[in-house]
Amino acid sequence: MGDGGSPFFSTHVRPVRLWTTFAAGSVLIMIVADWTASRVGNDRLHEAGAHRLEVYAAGLESELAKYEYLPGLVTLERDVFALLRNPLGADLVQGVNERLERLNQIAGTAALYILDRKGLAIAASNWNEEASSVMCPQQATHWAFR
Numbered sequence: 001m002g003d004g005g006s007p008f009f010s011t012h013v014r015p016v017r018l019w020t021t022f023a024a025g026s027v028l029i030m031i032v033a034d035w036t037a038s039r040v041g042n043d044r045l046h047e048a049g050a051h052r053l054e055v056y057a058a059g060l061e062s063e064l065a066k067y068e069y070l071p072g073l074v075t076l077e078r079d080v081f082a083l084l085r086n087p088l089g090a091d092l093v094q095g096v097n098e099r100l101e102r103l104n105q106i107a108g109t110a111a112l113y114i115l116d117r118k119g120l121a122i123a124a125s126n127w128n129e130e131a132s133s134v135m136c137p138q139q140a141t142h143w144a145f146r
Contacts, residue, residue, distance in 0.1 A: 083122060
């Protein structure tokens with residue numbers, strides 16, 4: 001006991017320090033491993049989401065490209081311009097509705113609409129269906145223009 005310390009204290013302190021250091025190191029390793037795994041997981045999730053988004057965007061662009069010709073085709077119709085100038089002309093509305101109905105059957109779209117400047121449907125391919133909102137102010141479908 002020449003060094004002033006108790007033999008019990010010196011023999012038990014070292015293992016406690018060793019275990020404390022080991023425990024602290026283990027916790028640190030677990031924190032780093034968790035952070036790394038989280039980062040890797042998030043990166044993989046981001047990459048998968050970006051790829052999925054690209055696939056959806058390509059599918060949407062492909063779907064829209066099928067119908068790019070429709071606005072140009074409709075503008076070839078003389079009655080469409082006449083209807084836009086006189087949206088209350090019953091004969092014009094009926095003729096354009098029927099033409100849109102035939103175009104819709106050929107194109108296979110859900111519906112085709114002719115809209116006035118306010119976004120009100122003045123003619124539609126589904127004019128004869130219950131769901132149609134052509135010229136019905138109480139059920140009017142207004143499309144926003146920006």
